[in-house]
Amino acid sequence: MYKRKLFLFGFISAAVLVVALTGVAVSAYITKENLRQSATAQSLLSEHQMLSSISYRLFKQLTDELIFGRNANQALVRNKQALIEQSLRVIRELELRQRNELGPDVTPGSVEDTDELQMLISEIITEFNAVIAMNDSTPLRQQERVQRLLEFTIDNKFREAINAAVSRQSKVVSATNARIEALNSAIVWFSIILCVLVGPFIVFGCFWLFNQLYQPLTLIGSGTQIIASGNYNFRLPENLDQEFHSLVQSLNQLAGKMAEHEQQEETMRQQLQIEVDQRTSELTEANRQLTLIDARRKQFIADISHELRTPLTVIRGEAQVTLRQNNPGVEDYRTALETVLDQVVSLSVLVDDLLLLARAEINQLRLLMxxxxxxxxxxxxxxxxxxxxxxxxxxxxxxxxxxxxxxxxxxxxxxxxxxxxxxxxxxxxxxxxxxxxxxxxxxxxxxxxxxxxxxxxxxxxxxxxxxxxxxxxxxxxxxxxxxxxxxxxxxxxxxxxxxxxxxxxxxxxxxxxxxxxxxxxxxxxxxx
Structure with a gap:
């Protein structure tokens, strides 16, 4: 019975969660699209403003050429023309993207006006070049063509065109921002309504589940603590709800097996202690034997120095050869004794060296510090x-x-x-x-x-x-x-x-x- 209620509560909670997550996902997607459209509109507005600034600076530099000569600002003029072309390319790309995103109803005439604006800028630059090429010495204020170019084409026609583009794009930015604000308001109200509807259900459901679980879980928790403390003879009651019946049986079986294991562990511990004591005794005896063997080995190294036979064999040979002579002379005795002496000295040195090494091994080497x-x-x-x-x-x-x-x-x-x-x-x-x-x-x-x-x-x-x-x-x-x-x-x-x-x-x-x-x-x- 408890399992069915738990499943029902979980299903309803999952459904509500799916609805909420779906709303969040849709809102996030729409918000992302609106933000992207707003970013495009803002970038396009900035490009229009930049184009206006660069164009007016170009016109000023061309005017300077009229005043100071044809080659006065050629490098700056070329730089400004390149910047204008680049700005126009960016504006066209952004306008096409904006029209695809918002539709032609929201962005009427944007792409077409840009073509007209480009033609107007080209017309102004061409007119400036034509006036400069005429090389007319008449003062500028008296040249009708120059006045028409500056007052009508630039001040009126170009200014109106660029201001119209900026104004149109400002309206698009405002419309996009208004749509984002409306969406944000809708999201806020959706969240509020969802919380008002779902909040009481969640609180009530959690309270109900807590009451249903508290009593058996408390009983099982206290019982497991008693078992964990070492009282393996304790048994939990098996008259709880059906969902906890198998858990209680498993815990009781576990307590019984742990009691058996504890008894077996005590038996094995005693047996292991006996074996450890036996092995310790054997290792102690083996260590004593090894110590004795090592002492004998060191003693053997000390004794072997007295058993070196090569020098002694030479000494014995010299003595035997000398004694076998019938009438050995003084020189023969001297030669034999010198050989014996050399071998004795070598033997003495070798014995001293071996004894020194043996004493060093057993830490008996004495130093006069x-x-x-x-x-x-x-x-x-x-x-x-x-x-x-x-x-x-x-x-x-x-x-x-x-x-x-x-x-x-x-x-x-x-x-x-x-x-x-x-x-x-x-x-x-x-x-x-x-x-x-x-x-x-x-x-x-x-x-x-x-x-x-x-x-x-x-x-x-x-x-x-x-x-x-x-x-x-x-x-x-x-x-x-x-x-x-x-x-x-x-x-x-x-x-x-x-x-x-x-x-x-x-x-x-x-x-x-x-x-x-x-x-x-x-x-x-x-x-x-």
Missing amino acids: DDVYLVDMLENQVEQWQRKMPLRAFRLDVDGLAEATGEGLSEAPLTVRADEQRLRQVMTILIDNATRYSEPDSAIDIVLSATAEQVFVRVVDYGTGISPTDLQYIFERFVRFKPRTDGAGLGLSIARALIDAHQGEIYAESEQGQGSVFTIVLPRQADE
Whole structure:
């Protein structure tokens, strides 16, 4: 029953809405057409006024030619004639459009008068040209032809023609505006009548629908709030109107299913908690095993340094060869001992390097922190390497440091908080690496610069450079890009470990054929 009433109310409301929308659409279309016609009429009136103004200025310029000579205003005359022709073309287009829109009854004689107006303007211009061509020396006020042209043709005939066109078009504009005003009044009265007739119906219908819906919707709304609050045992009464019967049944079924789901959820939650606890225990044990394995791996790296057999094999071979000789001399013993000593030194260095890396991995690398004067340390490094390789140029550049501080180095020596011995070790590794991978006669530059927070030390060589593929592995262990180069390939790994221990950064930049740049970045923790 309620559904039928609702459909009836909706049908009547839709019909009223269709009528109203149809009226609005028709009114909008008619208003649009009237506005377009009004715009055309206004434009045509403006063009007539413009034509009048341009024509009178042209006549004045032609009169000036009569007074001052034939060539006095030729450019201006041609310009005005072009403007008049353009204005006439626009007037014809607008008049044709206006006649098509309003009909010949509303616009009588408009198109024909324009043709006559054009002929009159042409006649006036032709008469001016004829008078100018006569080149009569008689004063203008005594020339009858000129007086007739100015007083009769222009002042009377042309003025009446142009004023008639403007007056006719003004009437068209007034008629169009009056029609728009009448239409607007009709629209306003239509809207008022529609509101008076439809308003009470809508108010009454809404009030009736509200009363019909309020009670069941209130009951259903309160019941759904109770169910939403978690009371899934609540049930809505099923004695409401037929339209709400299926909705009430669905809500009651939903409440029953949610009660079942809540019970199942609690069971699954308990089961999931048991499984989570079990998996957590397994993950804890797995993590402990991984930690143990990682500790063993690090220990293995530390122990493997003591198991390097190559130097020991050489030592053992030298000892065995010497002992097998029947009567070894002092020179034989010296040679064997020197070989043993070289291998022992190499083995000791390798073991120290491996132990350093192992300690760095397990954060057991000890640093003796102190204030380090970087300029003095770097100058000492340059002097040592210059004595060691006199044929190669080692250069220290501190110009960037002086620019950054704004003071002389003697006035503000640059210091950092670091382990000086380890920094020397890093510089030795980088400079040695630069000499290995560059020509013997090429220079090595050490560049020192600083900012307010950081210090930058760059070691620049001009060697063969490093390929982009190899550059990403440059700080890995046992990496050597020239197989014949001495060393185990641990130098750059050690340098990175030492710089990391100083909370710094080291990185490499290189282009093949142009050399490489290794940059050390240290935090500036000490006062200058």
